Amino acid sequence: MKNFKKYIGLSLSVALLWSCTYDAPEQVEPNSGTADFSKVVAVGNSLTAGFMNGALYDAGQSTSYAAILSTQMQLVGGGTFNTPMTGSTVGCYNPSEGCTAGRLVLKGLEDPTPSPTVPGDPNALAPYGGDKGALNNFGVPGITLATALTPLAGAPADPANPAFNPYYARIASNPGTSTIIGDATTAFADGATFLLFWLGSNDVLGYAIGGAANEAILTSEGDFETRFNGALGSLLQANTSAKGAVANIPNVLSVPFFKLVPWNAIPLDAATAAFANSSYQDYNDGLAAALALGEIDQAEHDRRLVEFVEGQNGFIVEDDELTTADISAAYGFPPGSVVLPNYRHAESTDLVPLTAGSVLGTLQDPNDPTSVYGVGVAMGDQYLLTPAELSVIQSRTAVFNQTIANTVTANSDRLVLIDIHSILEDLAENGTVINGSTLNASVTPPFGGFSLDGVHPNSRGNAFIANKFIEAINAKFNALIPFANPNDYAGNALPIP
Missing domain, CATH: 3.40.50.1110 (SGNH hydrolase)
Structure with a gap:
């Protein structure tokens, strides 16, 4: 390869020697054109x-x-x-x-x-x-x-x-x-x-x-x-x-x-996932009641269901775009007595602001190990951008x-x-x-x-x-x-x- 380059260089030198003229590239000085940058x-x-x-x-x-x-x-x-x-x-x-x-x-x-x-x-x-x-x-x-x-x-x-x-x-x-x-x-x-x-x-x-x-x-x-x-x-x-x-x-x-904080930023083992799911049993039962009452449809029911699994999980967030489901009738209470929280897992189509990184995984109550933000405690709507x-x-x-x-x-x-x-x-x-x-x-x-x-x-x-x-x-x-x-x-x- 070195010899090849040498021969190319030699050929170019000979060609220049035999050429009639050689014009060096014109050096163009910096200038301001039609603008003025003095202030x-x-x-x-x-x-x-x-x-x-x-x-x-x-x-x-x-x-x-x-x-x-x-x-x-x-x-x-x-x-x-x-x-x-x-x-x-x-x-x-x-x-x-x-x-x-x-x-x-x-x-x-x-x-x-x-x-x-x-x-x-x-x-x-x-x-x-x-x-x-x-x-x-x-x-x-x-x-x-x-x-x-x-x-x-x-x-x-x-x-x-x-x-x-x-x-x-x-x-x-x-x-x-x-x-x-x-x-x-x-x-x-x-x-x-x-x-x-x-x-x-x-x-x-x-x-x-x-x-x-x-x-x-x-x-x-x-x-x-x-x-x-x-x-x-x-x-x-x-x-x-x-x-x-x-x-x-x-x-x-x-x-x-x-892009710095992933939507599925919650890693859980099987035992912890099962324990976390147990704490949302009442919420999941409420979703079933909302579906039966016609407050939500099947698609929203499935989207809102809290189901932690072994491995990476979408954190729990409160999404104000979800239906405000009144399930009071399922318990025999007057309207407005029991309203379902608007919880769901974060999804791959969501964007998570960097500010969520300083909150996810921390404890709402230092004395309560179950009060983990994103798992036991839902993240606020400000920590998610929906589609x-x-x-x-x-x-x-x-x-x-x-x-x-x-x-x-x-x-x-x-x-x-x-x-x-x-x-x-x-x-x-x-x-x-x-x-x-x-x-x-x-x-x-x-x-x-x-x-x-x-x-x-x-x-x-x-x-x-x-x-x-x-x-x-x-x-x-x-x-x-x-x-x-x-x-x-x-x-x-x-x-x-």
């Missing part, structure tokens, strides 16, 4: 902020997709990109609980599940001490379009104010009066030349992550269109010469948050993305669409190879592109996304922004001992 303003949620591993902290912020993208833009005349750094190395995993825990890590080889570090860093939520008027990154974790437009997001914390967001409160120009879009618009009007806009994901993903248990947080189609156009429109009107890139909403099936709920989520996502596409098309002279929905779907289905190194849509080291919270990319994943922005921006504006090398950015660390 970039980024507006978005946690994906823009650099939130990863369940927390906001320096390592994530400095390698957000927006930070990486701005670094590449600096090679074609881009300016400084100021991010409101927390100054924290671990961040705050649980703001509502006093930041007692920090970012997620992998526990160890014997238990490779994400776990929050202890202690957390309350200073990660302290007011930003830098110049708020010089900020370029207005990415705020947890923000929906509605909360991006209301001053309540930065108002003092109050149980009566569900819109309060501690991540915005720390950077708000005037807490309680200013808004995220208002602050970003001010920055954009002050000489900005390019906009990165990625808002709207939480208008559907927040509902999905919560197991579709709170319908109030799923934005309606009409409200989304009004709010999206209002938010983006205010920025575009503030600076009519600036251009930008707008990203759409990912598919929930593209993120590992719904019907998933259908609603995907349908709403499609409508929202059409709104985003329509708005970009209406401003096609200034904006380019970044189809993150398709990009992450392809990554989830096929993975990719970058400079010889694999990247996939998982949290597994070393090739996973998502951080340990299962929703947000890690640094390497953010570099991959930044390159997708660059690809679209270059094509739209005839620019030649150099691509980042995702392999230069950290993935997830191996489990700690």
Whole structure:
């Protein structure tokens, strides 16, 4: 083989010597094309902020997709990109609980599940001490379009104010009066030349992550269109010469948050399965009564029957889509006296949020060994996405993305669409190879592109996304922004001992 290569090389050398001319490949210098990146303003949620591993902290912020993208833009005349750094190395995993825990890590080889570090860093939520008027990154974790437009997001914390967001409160120009879009618009009007806009994901993903248990947080189609156009429109009107890139909403099936905990996560031996079944005998008898009374049909009876077996089992969950069966008549009681709980086993068509992993198998009562969540005690509806709920989520996502596409098309002279929905779907289905190194849509080291919270990319994943922005921006504006090398950015660390 070596000799073959040598002869090929020799033949090529002779051919070049006998050729009349040889033109070396033209070296093309990076350039900004018809765009100007001297002042970039980024507006978005946690994906823009650099939130990863369940927390906001320096390592994530400095390698957000927006930070990486701005670094590449600096090679074609881009300016400084100021991010409101927390100054924290671990961040705050649980703001509502006093930041007692920090970012997620992998526990160890014997238990490779994400776990929050202890202690957390309350200073990660302290007011930003830098110049708020010089900020370029207005990415705020947890923000929906509605909360991006209301001053309540930065108002003092109050149980009566569900819109309060501690991540915005720390950077708000005037807490309680200013808004995220208002602050970003001010920055954009002050000489900005390019906009990165990625808002709207939480208008559907927040509902999905919560197991579709709170319908109030799923934005309606009409409200989304009004709010999206209002938010983006205010920025575009503030600076009519600036251009930008707008990203759409990912598919929930593209993120590992719904793939890390299996539906059949309950392993039982024969004796334990038999014991568990005995505790549901009354419930199963009630199902038979409901069938006899015509409260449910045979198919629902069979679906709801609790039957643990030796091996892996679907955990028990309370599903509010099941029929509310009144079986009072079977016992001679007045109507409404005996109502059957809506229990069933989780099924292969269900999606299980990562949050279920911290509850499944634990005890409701530390003194009662039979009170195991998922076996003796049913899991709440928030720990499961049913096919019907998933259908609603995907349908709403499609409508929202059409709104985003329509708005970009209406401003096609200034904006380019970044189809993150398709990009992450392809990554989830096929993975990719970058400079010889694999990247996939998982949290597994070393090739996973998502951080340990299962929703947000890690640094390497953010570099991959930044390159997708660059690809679209270059094509739209005839620019030649150099691509980042995702392999230069950290993935997830191996489990700690």
